[in-house]
Amino acid sequence: MQKRLIVNHQLLEIMVMRLCHQLIENHGDFSDSVIIGLQPRGRQVAQRIQSTLKAILGTTVPTGYLDTTFHRDDFRRRETPLAANATHIDFLIEGKKVILVDDVLYTGRSVRAAMDAMISFGRPANVELLVLIDRLYSRHLPIEPTYVGRRVNSLQSQRVLVEWQGSDTQEDNIWLVTKNEE
Numbered sequence: 001m002q003k004r005l006i007v008n009h010q011l012l013e014i015m016v017m018r019l020c021h022q023l024i025e026n027h028g029d030f031s032d033s034v035i036i037g038l039q040p041r042g043r044q045v046a047q048r049i050q051s052t053l054k055a056i057l058g059t060t061v062p063t064g065y066l067d068t069t070f071h072r073d074d075f076r077r078r079e080t081p082l083a084a085n086a087t088h089i090d091f092l093i094e095g096k097k098v099i100l101v102d103d104v105l106y107t108g109r110s111v112r113a114a115m116d117a118m119i120s121f122g123r124p125a126n127v128e129l130l131v132l133i134d135r136l137y138s139r140h141l142p143i144e145p146t147y148v149g150r151r152v153n154s155l156q157s158q159r160v161l162v163e164w165q166g167s168d169t170q171e172d173n174i175w176l177v178t179k180n181e182e
């Protein structure tokens, strides 16, 4: 396995800061806005966005996380069942501007499942999508992000890996991982 660093921790910090300023441009004081991270890995991104917005604005934007397991279109097709993660949304999304957050946008299937799962919590005014990495030319569905950290050209056999300090490793980094030929 080969790992190529595509975003180091300094760049990742700048990227998150930029994404937050773009959010502020569109959401003002966030009085009608909520953030929802897609489980499992969008949760950490959502928390980072929330804490950075808090540092800039002094406001705590309501932030939850959503499990999409039972809404996935491959749920019944897998040989080993998918493990469900927790959903935690302790606010109303009815009439709110929802910012869905994930680390990597690839086929778009997880985002479609998330929109399906989200609707059971109410009817939002509108929904946007924020991702750290947009893997270009890989979509299976017509889903595009509203806010993008970085666009990456990659092969189908490669994988983007977002690592967070503490839970995964010593520092925040984003890697492009290539499996060795067998």
Ligand SMILES: O=c1cc[nH]c(=O)[nH]1
Pocket: 041, 103, 104, 105, 106, 135, 158, 159, 160, 161, 162
């Ligand atoms: O490359 C990818 C695609 C989906 N999810 C990831 O974490 N990485």
